[in-house]
């Protein structure tokens with residue numbers, strides 16, 4: 200079975216550089232590779248990966264996408280002098296050639312193909328190629344935007360040809376539009392290409408009309424090209440995550456790829472001089488984690504851009520760490536997407552509505568005049584004074600705040616007497632139990648007669664031990680097979696609310712009966728997913744009605760991305776309790792997918808409580824929780840029913856007023872309020888914090904000189 204994360208790196212790809220003065224190209228430096236690799240070593244991530252050697256790509260591989268003429272041109276650069284190199288470079292846009300460019304471009308592509316081979320032959324589960332030159336701008340007949348050969352596009356063609364793949368997803372999170380990839384697959388329905396990019400109404404490089412949201416592919420490929428243009432700079436974590444929930448992920452799950460290729464550019468991260476966006480490094484952990492639930496976890500990340508060396512290195516590390524299966528750091532910042540982002544999201548959803556079943560009932564709100572509204576000050580604020588040193592200082596203090604500790608144990612389980620689940624490695628069956636007195640002291644609100652059953656006491660005793668392990672970060676997550684889900688859930692919720700945990704998210708699936716009262720001494724949000732719901736709902740007790748027909752493919756991914764995850768990400772819980780009861784209307788796979796995605800939150804701290812009568816479900820969930828390789832096969836999916844969507848819509852209309860991540864249209868409730876919030880959060884927190892610290896540092900330097 201495939202397991203492990205591959206890393207492709209070779210310092211030989213540092214052996215070319217810009218030889219003349221060209222401000223546009225000067226940011227693409229060899230140190231981009233070494234500083235990323237160095238940081239991976241600092242974090243001890245290199246030795247946890249399986250190192251793959253690079254190789255030279257062959258002519259045949261290069262011409263899977265490029266013309267023989269262009270190949271000859273690149274070949275000929277090997278023997279050119281500086282003047283000739285400069286001349287040939289000037290025939291193209293924003294690209295430079297060096298005598299070693301051909302060799303490095305062959306290694307960059309060959310390294311990428313090595314990774315694809317390792318993943319598709321199940322040698323490894325996933326991996327990242329730290330390579331240069333990048334690829335996504337290069338085209339059949341030309342280099343472009345620092346790119347020589349289109350690594351990712353060729354990787355897709357290679358996988359189609361060699362492994363007979365029929366569906367490949369390319370996610371291009373680089374801040375530039377990978378127009379090269381778009382051109383290559385425009386008419387190809389077997390490759391779904393998603394790119395978000397700084398666009399600013401066509402005033403940002405490469406200034407192409409075809410980068411806009413309404414360019415969706417041609418012929419058979421119509422609907423398989425997804426462009427999400429950002430019309431403002433300063434997009435941050437909430438905007439990126441919202442784009443994944445409301446655009447990419449629903450379409451990607453419906454597409455059900457066999458392989459995910461990531462054009463992993465980090466010029467979309469904070470501090471990048473090209474992108475001028477605000478996403479912090481841990482955002483890339485979350486993006487990666489979500490994509491790992493597609494294609495059975497077969498994910499191949501290939502470096503593209505990224506020009507702030509510090510930000511680039513930290514973000515690369517976040518990606519690799521996540522591929523390795525470590526718990527995810529918390530996302531920082533206010534979870535409120537900005538108006539301009541929502542507008543872009545709405546536009547691309549509308550453009551794709553005819554081509555995707557999961558958008559079938561997408562409400563098209565009146566289109567906005569793109570130039571009229573929102574966030575305008577924001578953009579101008581950020582244009583001036585771009586100061587890389589300031590971001591280094593911000594990143595220094597930011598990275599120190601991130602929790603990287605991995606609990607000694609991944610998964611603990613409480614199993615009923617005599618139950619034998621085949622447990623994967625890294626799962627500990629709890630044998631210790633708390634004393635009767637201790638249990639009773641912790642369950643003051645439970646009716647006494649419930650505690651009389653021996654089996655109940657045994658379960659609660661062990662669960663109490665596990666709860667404390669979770670609270671002390673001794674274990675990351677856990678599962679309890681219990682004789683009574685409702686009693687166990689009440690006990691657990693009460694215990695967590697009495698602890699220092701600030702925000703608890705409870706998700707109840709199916710009928711749990713009445714959860715016993717608990718005092719309102721802590722904050723929690725409770726999401727109930729069932730076939731029926733009581734009337735009345737508060738912002739803290741949310742009932743969602745969702746029914747899947749058994750024996751059919753599921754459409755549960757729909758409600759996960761349009762509702763459950765946005766809500767959960769909005770809330771930013773410190774602890775998650777998931778309980779399943781009787782009469783649940785969704786299947787084992789649905790719950791597995793949900794749990795798999797929720798592990799991105801609360802540092803992975805999840806307690807799962809299921810009925811002891813469901814060992815098969817227990818088996819599946821324990822594999823998910825323990826991150827057993829090869830368990831993430833969730834597709835294919837089907838379109839949601841009109842009835843489910845209508846029920847959901849009713850709820851969403853009410854709760855999206857409080858939970859801003861639920862919004863997927865620019866028709867926001869209060870743009871003014873959002874604007875103010877956004878300015879406060881992005882500019883003040885990031886900029887002022889960095890500035891304040893920056894001034895101190897500048898002062899110190901001054902004194903020293």
Ligand code: X5A
Pocket residue numbers: 223293333334335336344345346373375404464466503504505
């Ligand atoms: C790979 C990449 C950017 C080129 C920018 C030219 N290229 N202005 O990020």
Ligand code: ZN
Pocket residue numbers: 373374375464466503504505
């Ligand atoms: Zn880029």
